[in-house]
Amino acid sequence: MKADVPLLLRALRAPQQLASLPPAGWDLLLRQAANANLSATLHDWLAQHGVLAQALPQAREQLSWAAVMARRHRQATYWEIRLIGKALAGLGLPLLLLKGGAYAAAGLPPAAGRLFSDIDILVPEDSLPQVEAALMRHGWVGTHHDHYDQRYYREWMHELPPMMHVLRQTAIDVHHTILPRTAAQRPDAQLLRAAARPVAGDGAPPGTAVLAPLDMVLHSATHLFADGEFDKGLRDLWDLHCLLTHFGARETGFWEALPARARQHQLQRFMFYGLRYSAMLLGTEVPPATMAAMAPDGPAPALLAVMDALFMRALLPHHPSCRGAGAALADFLLYVRGNWLRMPPLRLARHLFHKAFLTPKNSQRAAA
Amino acid sequence: MLTVASLAPGALQARLAGDGLRLRTGRFSVRLQAAIPSVAAGIGQLYGDYPLLQDSDFADFHLQLVRPRSPRRWLRPQVRLHCDGYEMFQPMPLQHAFPMFEWGLNWCVSSRAHRYLIVHAAVLERRGRAVILPAPPGSGKSTLTAALSGKGGWRLLSDELTLLELDTGLLVPNPRPISLKNASIDIIRAYVPDAVLSTPVQDTTKGTVAHMRAPGDAVRRAADCAAPAWIVFPHYSAGAATTLEPLARAATFMELAGNSFNYSVLGAAGFHALGRLIEQAAGFRFRYSALDEALDTFARLDES
Amino acid sequence: MPVQWQVVPGQSLLHRSWDGQVVLYNEVSGATHLLDAATLDLLHALRDGELAPEDWADPELQLTLADLRKLYLVEPC
Numbered sequence: 001m002k003a004d005v006p007l008l009l010r011a012l013r014a015p016q017q018l019a020s021l022p023p024a025g026w027d028l029l030l031r032q033a034a035n036a037n038l039s040a041t042l043h044d045w046l047a048q049h050g051v052l053a054q055a056l057p058q059a060r061e062q063l064s065w066a067a068v069m070a071r072r073h074r075q076a077t078y079w080e081i082r083l084i085g086k087a088l089a090g091l092g093l094p095l096l097l098l099k100g101g102a103y104a105a106a107g108l109p110p111a112a113g114r115l116f117s118d119i120d121i122l123v124p125e126d127s128l129p130q131v132e133a134a135l136m137r138h139g140w141v142g143t144h145h146d147h148y149d150q151r152y153y154r155e156w157m158h159e160l161p162p163m164m165h166v167l168r169q170t171a172i173d174v175h176h177t178i179l180p181r182t183a184a185q186r187p188d189a190q191l192l193r194a195a196a197r198p199v200a201g202d203g204a205p206p207g208t209a210v211l212a213p214l215d216m217v218l219h220s221a222t223h224l225f226a227d228g229e230f231d232k233g234l235r236d237l238w239d240l241h242c243l244l245t246h247f248g249a250r251e252t253g254f255w256e257a258l259p260a261r262a263r264q265h266q267l268q269r270f271m272f273y274g275l276r277y278s279a280m281l282l283g284t285e286v287p288p289a290t291m292a293a294m295a296p297d298g299p300a301p302a303l304l305a306v307m308d309a310l311f312m313r314a315l316l317p318h319h320p321s322c323r324g325a326g327a328a329l330a331d332f333l334l335y336v337r338g339n340w341l342r343m344p345p346l347r348l349a350r351h352l353f354h355k356a357f358l359t360p361k362n363s364q365r366a367a368a
Numbered sequence: 369m370l371t372v373a374s375l376a377p378g379a380l381q382a383r384l385a386g387d388g389l390r391l392r393t394g395r396f397s398v399r400l401q402a403a404i405p406s407v408a409a410g411i412g413q414l415y416g417d418y419p420l421l422q423d424s425d426f427a428d429f430h431l432q433l434v435r436p437r438s439p440r441r442w443l444r445p446q447v448r449l450h451c452d453g454y455e456m457f458q459p460m461p462l463q464h465a466f467p468m469f470e471w472g473l474n475w476c477v478s479s480r481a482h483r484y485l486i487v488h489a490a491v492l493e494r495r496g497r498a499v500i501l502p503a504p505p506g507s508g509k510s511t512l513t514a515a516l517s518g519k520g521g522w523r524l525l526s527d528e529l530t531l532l533e534l535d536t537g538l539l540v541p542n543p544r545p546i547s548l549k550n551a552s553i554d555i556i557r558a559y560v561p562d563a564v565l566s567t568p569v570q571d572t573t574k575g576t577v578a579h580m581r582a583p584g585d586a587v588r589r590a591a592d593c594a595a596p597a598w599i600v601f602p603h604y605s606a607g608a609a610t611t612l613e614p615l616a617r618a619a620t621f622m623e624l625a626g627n628s629f630n631y632s633v634l635g636a637a638g639f640h641a642l643g644r645l646i647e648q649a650a651g652f653r654f655r656y657s658a659l660d661e662a663l664d665t666f667a668r669l670d671e672s
Numbered sequence: 673m674p675v676q677w678q679v680v681p682g683q684s685l686l687h688r689s690w691d692g693q694v695v696l697y698n699e700v701s702g703a704t705h706l707l708d709a710a711t712l713d714l715l716h717a718l719r720d721g722e723l724a725p726e727d728w729a730d731p732e733l734q735l736t737l738a739d740l741r742k743l744y745l746v747e748p749c
Contacts (some may be wrong), residue, residue, distance in 0.1 A: 413686075438736065569722065616690070616691060616693060617690035617691065617692050618688075618693035618694065618695055618706060619693075620689070621688070621695045621708050622704075625704060631704075635697075635702060636686060636699065638699055639686060639695075639697040639704060640686075641696070643688040646688070646690070648689075
């Protein structure tokens with residue numbers, strides 16, 4: 001592997017090479033991992049590959065601290081899912097979990113070493129009022145009370161404004177589709193819900209479901225590549241890599257069916273990027289036939305060269321040691337692109353203005 | 369083993385201003401970067417006995433104190449603290465830089481070191497048995513800690529962060545400067561005449577703050593763990609008679625849990641560690657006003 | 673028909689007792705509770721299936737169980 005590949009990427013791609021890492025190397029690796037939110041994941045990854053026992057003792061010690069935190073997060077996530085299930089029990093809807101909640105409930109590889117934040121669920125659009133009401137009856141309250149923000153979420157985005165539980169201070173995001181209404185691509189939410197699979201087990205109350213493997217992978221790629229902020233980009237790419245590797249090995253016909261499913265949901269461009277950068281940065285073993293089938297879904301060569309330059313910088317760990325020339329510019333361009341994808345140009349200008357000047361300062365952010 | 373004192377002041381300042389000074393405090397290694405004279409002075413005065421580490425060594429925590437290029441940087445100079453790249457606190461006036469380092473390092477340890485149940489308490493040891501002093505701010509815990517370690521013959525393990533190792537149930541030393549506030553600064557100056565105190569810093573959120581150097585013996589014996597024997601909740605009250613009342617164990621458990629930084633993160637392991645501590649160490653509520661009487665009570669704890 | 677209750681699945685009732693008081697670790701919610709010895713006895717009886725029809729009919733018991741439900745220690749069967 002090239003010498004200038006960041007240490008964290010080398011650790012994820014070839015953990016056995018870490019046996020010869022000097023103390024200063026472990027120090028840097030751990031700081032890159034912490035910056036990328038991958039500390040506990042690294043702990044589990046190294047343990048899985050039999051490298052943890054040979055690691056520098058102080059490094060192993062720190063990674064074990066992160067693992068304790070991740071365990072607590074998992075317990076809290078199972079608990080939160082259970083309570084959400086209770087709140088929505090009377091509505092006759094499956095509890096369709098997305099992202100981190102789904103990985104935890106279904107015991108999928110991205111759940112390992114994860115620090116969870118909000119729970120995301122997917123419900124039919126016409127059930128939003130009942131879902132919101134049921135959550136409020138059980139102690140969740142709305143946030144973002146600014147009239148503009150309310151409109152932003154309800155009219156233009158794909159979700160209710162995030163709700164927070166008054167006692168537990170935990171957040172839930174209720175989505176009705178996986179991309180904003182204002183985006184050009186229109187994935188079929190009804191198809192997503194119809195293909196969802198039930199989940200059983202410790203982490204899942206009755207009626208819990210997750211997206212079908214193809215859809216889960218598409219959502220992961222869309223969530224990452226339709227967004228504008230990549231400070232947790234490597235974490236999200238790692239999730240995608242884990243899902244692709246896991247389902248690729250276990251679901252018959254997964255790779256063959258992926259291109260068609262991507263196009264069916266109009267998400268082929270995001271999936272193209274997902275496969276491309278997961279393979280380039282993390283070494284995901286995508287069958288050549290699938291890469292070839294997705295090739296027409298990429299941008300024109302000139303634009304692809306630009307996107308490579310942007311994403312290959314933005315998806316690296318954001319730790320200062322990995323940020324070379326052009327990183328800040330890449331961040332900025334991708335931020336604008338992210339908003340562009342979500343909103344048409346005229347609304348974008350108004351939105352950025354409003355965000356910058358009119359929305360009251362979030363008091364938590366001010367203290368940071 | 370080289371210590372921080374082996375560096376001449378110029379060399380110390382150069383390291384702090386450059387790639388950083390690396391030192392060990394108990395089980396943790398710290399890298400500090402701070403091109404700020406008051407910080408160099410504080411380190412030189414209070415951290416001389418601490419082992420010096422090499423640039424190539426692993427550091428658990430990376431702290432940086434920087435002077436931001438804020439608009440009023442000459443009229444209202446500020447300092448910002450970065451812990452492992454994150455800014456956890458609001459900027460502070462430049463003269464608070466050294467206390468900010470102390471608080472920042474406490475933050476780093478208490479928010480991450482989940483091998484230990486970390487109680488917001490002082491902990492000291494004598495003749496192989498340790499006393500834990502949990503206390504909210506204003507209870508006189510630090511004054512008592514300074515007196516017990518400076519004059520009472522107790523070895524300081526820590527004045528703020530009690531580290532109870534989950535696996536072993538032992539108390540792990542983390543000796544650092546003792547932070548004194550307001551009136552207790554003068555009280556300790558008088559009570560422990562040979563104590564080394566930093567220049568008091570005024571107008572912090574906790575009032576006037578000074579730090580007392582940890583006894584050299586405490587720093588040298590940082591690897592000697594101790595078995596817990598007593599948990600004493602101190603309450604300073606002017607003019608109060610000295611009283612030591614036993615506390616019910618369940619109540620002691622709940623109060624300690626409430627005084628711990630990471631009890632809620634540790635889950636069942638924290639529950640078991642705290643349960644075992646309560647089996648081994650009796651709990652007391654302690655009221656006092658006179659330091660001599662307080663030290664006497666502690667000296668006779670074995671007899672309780 | 674009085675409600676019947678069970679200990680919430682996943683609770684092994686990890687606890688310590690001293691002098692009639694109990695601290696209990698709630699494995700499901702991650703919380704720690706301070707209870708009295710009688711309440712712990714009730715939880716054990718519930719877990720071990722020792723409650724009889726006359727117990728279920730006791731309104732005070734039902735109230736106590738309703739309180740314990742708020743702590744996610746017990747739930748209706």
